[in-house]
Amino acid sequence: MRNSIGLILYPAFQVLSLGVSTVFEFANKNAGETVYDVTLLSAGGGAVPSSLGFGVDTEAFSERVFDTVIVVGDNIAAPATEGVVDYLRCAARTSRRIAATCTGAFVLAEAGLLDGRRATTHWFFARTLQRDYPAIRVEEDRIFIVDGPIWTSAGMSAGIDLALALVEKDLGSDIARTVARQLVVYHRRAGGQSQFSALLELDAKSDRVQTALVYAKNNLKAELSVEELAGAANLSPRQFSRVFREETGQSPGKAVERLRVEAARLMMESGKHPIDLIARDTGFGDRERMRRAFLRAFGQPPQAIKRTASAAHS
The missing domain is CATH 3.40.50.880 (Class I glutamine amidotransferase (GATase) domain)
Structure with missing residues (x-):
């Protein structure tokens, strides 16, 4: 060919x-x-x-x-x-x-x-x-x-x-x-993936905060408490919380929610995963907690986004 x-x-x-x-x-x-x-x-x-x-x-x-x-x-x-x-x-x-x-x-x-x-x-x-x-x-x-x-x-x-x-x-x-x-690029980003990245938008200035964010993105199923993230950044929990907010303008908990929402939305747009499975794999634990996070982030529940993605693939 x-x-x-x-x-x-x-x-x-x-x-x-x-x-x-x-x-x-x-x-x-x-x-x-x-x-x-x-x-x-x-x-x-x-x-x-x-x-x-x-x-x-x-x-x-x-x-x-x-x-x-x-x-x-x-x-x-x-x-x-x-x-x-x-x-x-x-x-x-x-x-x-x-x-x-x-x-x-x-x-x-x-x-x-x-x-x-x-x-x-x-x-x-x-x-x-x-x-x-x-x-x-x-x-x-x-x-x-x-x-x-x-x-x-x-x-x-x-x-x-x-x-x-x-x-x-x-x-x-x-x-x-x-x-x-x-070519040392990610194989390949799904067409439905967002042009925006939570990691880029959080705009961490220091290597330590950036390391903590990457750790969180790679371990979304974990609890990702302030103590755990502070350990990844080699800072005390108090130091970490202060530096994190100074650099990103938000709390570690809010940033982790953004990472989880982004990962969950990508799973919805790139496949036919059940809502409950997506909630577990992205660390929300249950669909109700994920629903509340989606309403805060997008103003609509996961089911609505999933239906839109399914229609686009049909």
Whole structure:
């Protein structure tokens, strides 16, 4: 099986977008053959300047048919040129898949390819995409979304997750997992996973508090008392509580609840786990305690989020 991939670039494209091509490169290495043939494309061909100013050589659009066409993003969601829009409309009729990373979703939207579909983009631009293109069902808190033959991803690094998902679809999970390990990235974040991370939002400043948070995330089934977390941070419980609140703006107990809610929501969105099992595995202990935490975090109970996730997978 050989898959031709056309990667569309345009002036001021974001440099990190090129990272998706590395996923296909390593998939070829692990498959022992050229499964993916990647071609860089642009409307006029030749050198296309990146967001950093250096140029990348491309081929001009032609009548060549690609199995998968991917349009990359930029830093400002600039309007697409007529040539790119026309090319994508043609490609949608001949290619098996059309994908966009980050603000590339705006380009697909201009071409009308997202009308009536679910899509995502970088969280910073998601509401603008929804406002400008109301026919799209924009889900701003997603890593990537697959709606029929159309794939869209969040910010630039999420393009790696999208590319790994493409490889998994084509070659299976074993090769995708191996590629992820070789690139030293997590295999792969589920499409439904949040763009936001509780660990990042807590924004711990010191290594000790960060160590305690990582310990908590990796041991959610444990009690995770202040004493236990303080021990992980090599601080007394009193010192730990004071430093933790100074750095994160909240108590250790509240932070642990956020980590548990995040883990529980991911389990709901990525599988068919029973509510009681999720409550146990994420340390809530029982579904009622988890329900109260979800109402505080999301304003809706776990069952509502689970139903939404099930509908998205159907």
